[in-house]
Every structure is written in structure tokens, then in C-alpha cells.
Amino acid sequence: MRTWPLQDAKSRFSELVDRTLSEGPQLVTRRGADAVVVLAAPEYRRLAGQDSLLSTLLHAPRGEPLDVERPTDPIRPIEL
Template sequence: MRRWQLQDAKHRINELVEWALREGPQLITKHGHDAVVVLAASEYRRLTDEDGLVSLLLQAPRGELLEHGRPPKPIRALTLE
């Protein structure tokens, strides 16, 4: 991922957009710290797809017991020979 200082990104916005479209996400720094990432709209849609991984992770329960469909049967005894 290419890094751009904010001042350079402002002055070269057309180039920054072209890089994002051709090469992928572009990182913009502000005062030497990572600030934002510019990425192509198609990549953003892919990452935020309603059925995608990000959506699934964002909807995951936080600190709650996970509901599952398995019956609460005890573990069966196993005989090893």
C-alpha cells in the first residue's frame, strides 16, 4: 500500500485516485500518523457486502452466549483399543 502525506494527497488528488483504481488502497498520513485509506468504490462494496465477512463479523454477538442448534447431550464414552 502506497503512503501519501496529506499535503501531497491534496495537491495530487487525481493521481491518488488513479493509483487507488489501478494498484489498490492508498494510505494517507496526517502529521506522520496513519489517517485514512482511499480505495476504489468496487473494493469498498466488496468489503461491505451485506453477505460478506465484514458484515458477519459486525453482526456477531458481543459477550453473549452463542446460540447453536446442538442438543445438550453429554459427551459419549469412547473406548480406545
């Protein structure tokens, strides 16, 4: 992970974005201390658990029986 001082990150933001997309996360420091990490949007979504519905369904647990319990009460009468 490359480290960018805040001033460099601001003045070369386009390069920061390009490197994030091609090389992965980039660390930005402020006054010599770690401040933020810049991530590509798909990586952020993956880490935050915000994958698409399709991805969620494809990675859902399989083979486990559903525990569906229905009430045994008779159906209430209705007037027609």
C-alpha cells in the first residue's frame, strides 16, 4: 500500500484514484499520522457487505432445511 501525504494526495488526486484502481488501497497521512485509506468502490462494497442481491443469493448457505412452522388453528370463516 502506497502512502500519500495529504498535500500530495490533494494536488495529484487523479493519480491517487488511478493507482487505487490499478494497485489497490492507498494510505493518506495528515501531519505524519495515518488519516484515511482510499479504496475502489467494489472493494468498499465487498468489505461493507453491500454486494448486489445476485451476489448475496449466490453466496447464501445451501443444503440447510428451512424451519417453517405453520399454525394448526383452523382457518377463520368468512361470509361471502
